[in-house]
Amino acid sequence: MTTPFPKTPTFMTIDEPFRFEGSVFDLEVEGRIPDSLDGTFYRVGPDQAFPPMMGDANPFNGDGFMTAFRIQGGHCDMQTRYVMTHRLKAERAARRGLFGHYRNPFTDDPIVKGVQRTVSNTNVVPHAGQILAMKEDGPPYSIDPVTLETRQLWDWNGQMTATSFTAHPKIDPATGEFFGYAYAAKGEATDDIAIYSFDKHGKKTWEVWFKSPYPGMIHECAISEGYIILPLIPHVMDIERLKKGGIAFQWDGSLDQIYIVCPRGGEAKDVRFFRAPNAFPGHVINAFDEGGKLYLDLPVALDNVFWFFPDQHGKVPAPGSFGTEVTRWCFDMKDRNSKPVPVVLSRMAAEFPHCDDRYVGRPYRYGFMQATDPTKPYNAEKAGPVMGFFFNTLLTMDMQTGKADEWFAGDTTTTQEPVFAPKSATSPEGEGYVIGVVNRRAEHRSDLVILDAMRMSAGPVATIKLPVRLKYGIHGNWVPTVPMY
Numbered sequence: 337m338t339t340p341f342p343k344t345p346t347f348m349t350i351d352e353p354f355r356f357e358g359s360v361f362d363l364e365v366e367g368r369i370p371d372s373l374d375g376t377f378y379r380v381g382p383d384q385a386f387p388p389m390m391g392d393a394n395p396f397n398g399d400g401f402m403t404a405f406r407i408q409g410g411h412c413d414m415q416t417r418y419v420m421t422h423r424l425k426a427e428r429a430a431r432r433g434l435f436g437h438y439r440n441p442f443t444d445d446p447i448v449k450g451v452q453r454t455v456s457n458t459n460v461v462p463h464a465g466q467i468l469a470m471k472e473d474g475p476p477y478s479i480d481p482v483t484l485e486t487r488q489l490w491d492w493n494g495q496m497t498a499t500s501f502t503a504h505p506k507i508d509p510a511t512g513e514f515f516g517y518a519y520a521a522k523g524e525a526t527d528d529i530a531i532y533s534f535d536k537h538g539k540k541t542w543e544v545w546f547k548s549p550y551p552g553m554i555h556e557c558a559i560s561e562g563y564i565i566l567p568l569i570p571h572v573m574d575i576e577r578l579k580k581g582g583i584a585f586q587w588d589g590s591l592d593q594i595y596i597v598c599p600r601g602g603e604a605k606d607v608r609f610f611r612a613p614n615a616f617p618g619h620v621i622n623a624f625d626e627g628g629k630l631y632l633d634l635p636v637a638l639d640n641v642f643w644f645f646p647d648q649h650g651k652v653p654a655p656g657s658f659g660t661e662v663t664r665w666c667f668d669m670k671d672r673n674s675k676p677v678p679v680v681l682s683r684m685a686a687e688f689p690h691c692d693d694r695y696v697g698r699p700y701r702y703g704f705m706q707a708t709d710p711t712k713p714y715n716a717e718k719a720g721p722v723m724g725f726f727f728n729t730l731l732t733m734d735m736q737t738g739k740a741d742e743w744f745a746g747d748t749t750t751t752q753e754p755v756f757a758p759k760s761a762t763s764p765e766g767e768g769y770v771i772g773v774v775n776r777r778a779e780h781r782s783d784l785v786i787l788d789a790m791r792m793s794a795g796p797v798a799t800i801k802l803p804v805r806l807k808y809g810i811h812g813n814w815v816p817t818v819p820m821y
């Protein structure tokens with residue numbers, strides 16, 4: 337590497353490039369790791385391997401960098417490794433950045449024309465004996481669950497023909513069936529959507545194609561026992577803007593958010609589009625069917641969230657303006673003309689949720705997430721300025737009441753997405769642990785914390801001390817050693 341990384345917010349404070357692939361055996365623990373915890377917490381996030389070709393990059397453009405925390409018998413080992421994408425291989429061969437702006441192939445160095453661009457930095461999900469490293473602009477990569485070695489680009493042995501695939505699939509806990517979708521499914525800025533399901537061995541069980549109301553972003557999905565729901569975000573792609581070297585997505589405050597609902601196994605004619613006023617639907621907590629109605633829980637932000645994707649006038653969200661309404665949408669599936677009805681469960685600025693994976697698609701009670709609590713102090717003098725996403729609290733939310741049991745991480749600490757691990761395969765819902773990386777910003781270091789999910793305010797039962805700093809990751813999952821299905 338002959339040029340340094342730029343001193344821009346994407347590459348500063350805890351988000352300085354890390355890039356170190358290695359392992360630590362038997363990490364130091366304060367407190368006690370519960371004996372019943374037996375599994376691996378996989379996470380992934382962006383860690384740009386080379387300085388960006390365009391001088392700067394948005395945070396989503398970094399190469400996928402995985403962490404695995406293996407927890408067993410009260411001990412924890414850690415490993416880090418890049419997803420060895422076609423893109424990273426090409427850049428390593430050239431020893432420089434070759435790819436231009438986020439999701440804009442027209443800005444690439446011509447020598448990588450046609451090379452798969454995805455960085456697989458958004459989620460790591462178990463499926464069919466492998467871990468899939470995923471990002472919504474390309475197919476997943478298959479990862480060895482033990483060594484984290486990248487095996488190959490994964491298109492389900494040719495069964496998946498869309499040009500992209502979501503980073504947020506959902507797995508039916510009763511069968512292990514894996515549901516996902518593609519938007520821009522015939523290439524960047526196209527308005528094609530494809531939905532797929534595969535059985536737990538990876539055999540395709542369903543595929544349906546249809547047109548999107550507008551070529552917008554669909555970051556998440558939810559499943560119930562009867563339906564799949566795709567929330568369409570008013571962030572719109574435009575091929576002409578891409579050809580001019582522009583940004584991939586532009587916020588459009590005049591467009592509805594649209595909840596696209598399809599019966600599981602359904603055809604294109606069965607798809608319904610539930611329109612709601614302009615807003616930014618966030619990450620899914622869970623969904624379920626009850627009495628002919630379909631319910632979907634997720635935080636909804638009332639304005640654009642991404643400061644690097646402005647609207648047509650260049651307007652971006654103000655720093656520190658992030659807020660959400662944790663919302664329960666009700667869709668009346670018996671009435672063809674029904675409108676979606678929202679109920680706000682909580683006004684906490686909460687995001688990056690998980691539910692107890694054993695209840696995906698079923699009536700449930702608890703959500704586990706992080707939040708920005710503006711009433712809590714932040715010591716910028718010691719911890720440095722906050723750039724980008726800022727969360728300071730981990731919590732369990734009772735979805736029946738909207739009440740949260742929360743743990744404030746401290747005035748020099750920020751949190752990352754937590755996952756939930758049940759105490760055992762047969763424990764009641766919510767009985768288990770919330771596990772997440774926290775950033776000790778004053779020490780330029782990170783820890784892994786484990787909290788009792790039903791006693792969050794009591795603080796961590798174990799703090800696993802990491803000798804390194806882990807950049808802000810995006811998503812991860814707890815994978816028990818004994819499979820759930």
Ligand SMILES: [Fe+2]
Nearest residue numbers: 504555619811
């Ligand atoms: Fe996400």
